[in-house]
Amino acid sequence: MSPRKLSRQQRWRIEKIQAERARRAERRETNDHHREAEGALEDERPGRVMAHFGHRLEVADEAGERHLCHLRANLDALVTGDRVSWRPASDGSGVVEARLERSSTLERPDSRGRLRPVAANIDRIMIVFAAEPEPHPNLIDRYLVAAEATGITPALILNKVDLLPERASRLHELLNDYQRLGYDVISASVRSDHGLEDLHQALLERTAVFVGQSGVGKSSLINALLPDEQLRIGELSGEHRKGTHTTTTARLYPLPAGGQLIDSPGIREFGLGHLDEHQVAEGFIEFRPYLGHCRFRDCHHDREPGCALREAVERGEIASSRFESFQHIIRELATSTR
Numbered sequence: 001m002s003p004r005k006l007s008r009q010q011r012w013r014i015e016k017i018q019a020e021r022a023r024r025a026e027r028r029e030t031n032d033h034h035r036e037a038e039g040a041l042e043d044e045r046p047g048r049v050m051a052h053f054g055h056r057l058e059v060a061d062e063a064g065e066r067h068l069c070h071l072r073a074n075l076d077a078l079v080t081g082d083r084v085s086w087r088p089a090s091d092g093s094g095v096v097e098a099r100l101e102r103s104s105t106l107e108r109p110d111s112r113g114r115l116r117p118v119a120a121n122i123d124r125i126m127i128v129f130a131a132e133p134e135p136h137p138n139l140i141d142r143y144l145v146a147a148e149a150t151g152i153t154p155a156l157i158l159n160k161v162d163l164l165p166e167r168a169s170r171l172h173e174l175l176n177d178y179q180r181l182g183y184d185v186i187s188a189s190v191r192s193d194h195g196l197e198d199l200h201q202a203l204l205e206r207t208a209v210f211v212g213q214s215g216v217g218k219s220s221l222i223n224a225l226l227p228d229e230q231l232r233i234g235e236l237s238g239e240h241r242k243g244t245h246t247t248t249t250a251r252l253y254p255l256p257a258g259g260q261l262i263d264s265p266g267i268r269e270f271g272l273g274h275l276d277e278h279q280v281a282e283g284f285i286e287f288r289p290y291l292g293h294c295r296f297r298d299c300h301h302d303r304e305p306g307c308a309l310r311e312a313v314e315r316g317e318i319a320s321s322r323f324e325s326f327q328h329i330i331r332e333l334a335t336s337t338r
């Protein structure tokens, strides 16, 4: 067994012990409707939520086999990507016993504007943009800020590099700046089959989501990565898109080369939402060392004297384009919450 496997196994055991404790505590408090069926269930084992169907869940076991599972009435809402502890029944179905701790959660507002988790345990947010439609200035920063606020590492994908070579090379230059900041940047073309190998590599052993504005080629990229899945371009633009129940359609797809991706229309629509000024500043990762060092504690990093960010821009330590982009976003937030 490889060292990697071993540590994963160990991690699972630790998580399982914690989950077990939580479950026992919950059990003491609630009636257990499934008690009579228990004799027919096998031992608990790890699994991952692949999709939701009303009150049932599709759970993949460690071999990737899928089981339609009931869940204990006392479990709080599970989402696609959740790691769970479940017990198989003799008929191939199963019962989910506990949810393991989440390493990350992606939230979206529901119809009443309250944030709800829609997917869990995501390691990468792949921000897709394209030579066409050309990204607005500061669109990349907006997506990065939103991604940084989730705590999930973002990566940038420039798609359609087959189109408009001049524009693509301009965007490449822009992307070099982001690479210097530490972001992974991948250029791709679904049309000319370019960059897909890099994309596969970037997704190995990870769970990713694809986000980005309409028409940049998210569906096309996902289809290229998942040739066997029934995920056609346009499939998601129908009825689901209008509904408020998009969260239930999130699905986890295992990639043939390893790694997984979670997709739903609700996940693709990914924006700044409700962030405050501080979160926006934190979302510009190169600002972080300077935050808290301004003369005024409540500095808005605008025209205040002794602003550590502005001074860093003047010394050339922060790109003025990023600082302007920051101010632009802050001003917009201020108008939208006024």
Ligand SMILES: Nc1nc2c(ncn2[C@@H]2O[C@H](COP(=O)(O)OP(=O)(O)OP(=O)(O)O)[C@@H](O)[C@H]2O)c(=O)[nH]1
Binding pocket: 159, 160, 161, 162, 163, 188, 189, 190, 191, 192, 212, 213, 214, 215, 216, 217, 218, 219, 220, 221, 233, 234, 237, 268
């Ligand atoms: N030239 C070129 N066209 C592409 C490429 N990738 C996607 N397209 C085209 O761009 C259009 C939009 O692609 P989609 O995959 O539907 O884009 P999307 O981001 O999923 O769009 P939404 O569903 O609206 O969010 C389609 O007509 C694709 O054929 C590419 O690499 N090169």
Ligand SMILES: [Zn+2]
Binding pocket: 294, 299, 300, 301, 302, 304, 306, 307, 308, 309, 310
């Ligand atoms: Zn300041």
